[in-house]
Amino acid sequence: IASELLIGGHDVFVFDIAGVAVVEQAVGRALDDAVSSGYLGSVMDANAARTAAMGRLHAVASIAEAVNDVRLVCECVADNLAVKGQVYPEIVASCRTDAIFGSSTMNLPLEAVQEVVPAPWRKRVIGLRFLAPVLGVSLVEITYVNPDSRAEVKEVLDFMVDLGKVVVDGP
Numbered sequence: 001i002a003s004e005l006l007i008g009g010h011d012v013f014v015f016d017i018a019g020v021a022v023v024e025q026a027v028g029r030a031l032d033d034a035v036s037s038g039y040l041g042s043v044m045d046a047n048a049a050r051t052a053a054m055g056r057l058h059a060v061a062s063i064a065e066a067v068n069d070v071r072l073v074c075e076c077v078a079d080n081l082a083v084k085g086q087v088y089p090e091i092v093a094s095c096r097t098d099a100i101f102g103s104s105t106m107n108l109p110l111e112a113v114q115e116v117v118p119a120p121w122r123k124r125v126i127g128l129r130f131l132a133p134v135l136g137v138s139l140v141e142i143t144y145v146n147p148d149s150r151a152e153v154k155e156v157l158d159f160m161v162d163l164g165k166v167v168v169d170g171p
Contacts, residue, residue, distance in 0.1 A: 001074055001130050001134055002027050002030075002057065003027055003031055003034065003134070004135055005163070006031070006053035006057055007031075007039075007053055007135075008163045011056045012056060012057055013060055013065065013067070014059050015060050015062060015065065019061075020061060023057075023059035027057055031053055032050070034050070035047060035049075039135055063090040063091060064090065067094050069096060070099065072099070072102060072156060072159065073100070075088070075091070075101060075102065076104045077104075079105050079107045079108055081108055084108070088101070089116070092121055098124075099124065100124045100152045100155065100156060101117070101121070101124055101126070103125060103126070103128065104129055104130075110125065110144070111145050113125055114146070122146060123152065124149070126149055126152060127141065127144065138165050139167075139168065140165040140168070141167075141168045142157055142160070142168070142169040144169075144170075144171055
């Protein structure tokens with residue numbers, strides 16, 4: 001997901017408990033695959049795009065650093081409510097008050113994920129799932145359960161379309 005956003009020209013802040021070096025290596029490998037597959041165009045253009053993308057990657061040492069000034073938080077932790085319940089309070093404590101939370105949950109009801117954040121934040125928790133492989137499949141699914149989430153869903157939908165994604169959305 002980070003690689004797709006980087007290729008799209010966006011600065012991306014990534015925190016992973018595995019550490020900064022692991023993030024940089026993983027994103028670098030994904031971008032290498034994009035270069036070798038021709039996803040980024042000719043070899044010369046692809047190498048330049050890869051270098052530029054890596055320059056927009058900010059692998060950080062904490063959740064607070066990752067979410068400090070971003071509008072969209074893509075949460076991709078284990079699909080376990082206890083884990084999400086540990087991560088979301090850290091996100092809420094450190095992010096902008098207008099941040100949108102895109103949860104990658106596949107097996108948990110979105111209503112349950114929303115319950116781990118304070119009530120005023122719940123309308124900004126939406127489902128956001130990129131189909132894999134992210135760089136090869138253009139399909140993204142956006143879901144929501146709160147009718148008050150429509151503005152946030154529209155904003156993320158427009159952002160995904162600008163990235164060249166095909167969006168399936170709905171409650």
